[in-house]
Amino acid sequence: MSRTIIVVGSSQGIGLEIVRQFAADSANKVWALSRFHQGTGKLDEFQNVYCRKVDVSKPDITAQMQSVLEEAGTVDILINNAGYLVNKPFENLTYQDILTSYQTNIIGIMLLTQEVVKKAAENGLHIVNISSMGGFQGTMKFPGLAAYSSSKAALCNFTELFAEEYKATNIKMNCLCLGAVQTEMLEQAFPGYIAPTRPAEMANYIVDFSKNGAAFFNGKILPVSISTP
Ligand SMILES: NC(=O)c1ccc[n+]([C@@H]2O[C@H](COP(=O)([O-])OP(=O)(O)OC[C@H]3O[C@@H](n4cnc5c(N)ncnc54)[C@H](OP(=O)(O)O)[C@@H]3O)[C@@H](O)[C@H]2O)c1
Known part of the structure; x- marks a missing residue:
């Protein structure tokens, strides 16, 4: 089955592996969005990966996403994996630390998702948000992560609200x-x-969930962890 997949936050770490695993199926078209792909060569081996420079934290994220979608067309899977972490004692957090955390981890994600839902594939769109155990209600919390984990908690809450609003459609979010x-x-x-x-x-789990999870889950906040932290 051929799919168009967008992975937001894909130049390293888990996002890079997600792109590689989707791209291993040559039927897929994978749009790898990040600030710093250029010249890394990490995805050069794949003919079906399209790297584009996108900065989720910028106020023009809507326009950035529109230009990606003009090329990409309709979308089957969106993985909102971009994340920004600042580790500082609460009293040392600056306005900019908190702003960048929220712009990257929730505000930009909401704005780009607005554009992607307009381009949902006829057969359905599954949006998978990547949050953290630190943003999951009732889990153990750690000092220094107030801006990061609270912004990830907002991403969890957004998931429930989005799913409620779109429940009559074939657009699902988890x-x-x-x-x-x-x-x-x-x-x-x-x-x-x-x-x-x-x-x-972890990428292997996320790829499998993004393909199959929408049939079983919508608006769900799921812990994926075998350790603390
Ligand atoms: N690793 C963990 O233990 C862990 C635990 C819980 C949750 N998570 C979450 O899992 C996701 C992936 O984390 P990771 O560990 O793989 O982190 P990572 O290695 O730091 O990678 C983060 C990715 O996000 C992208 N990104 C950051 N700011 C961005 C921006 N403004 N616009 C576009 N892309 C941006 C980065 O690309 P550029 O720098 O090129 O833009 C990078 O590809 C994150 O959402 C993170 O919060 C990770």
């Missing part, structure tokens, strides 16, 4: 709250911690 995965972001949040999960393993 949210995966990830536990620790060995990436640069994890090292920033928990220096020296060794995670039990590698990016390719």
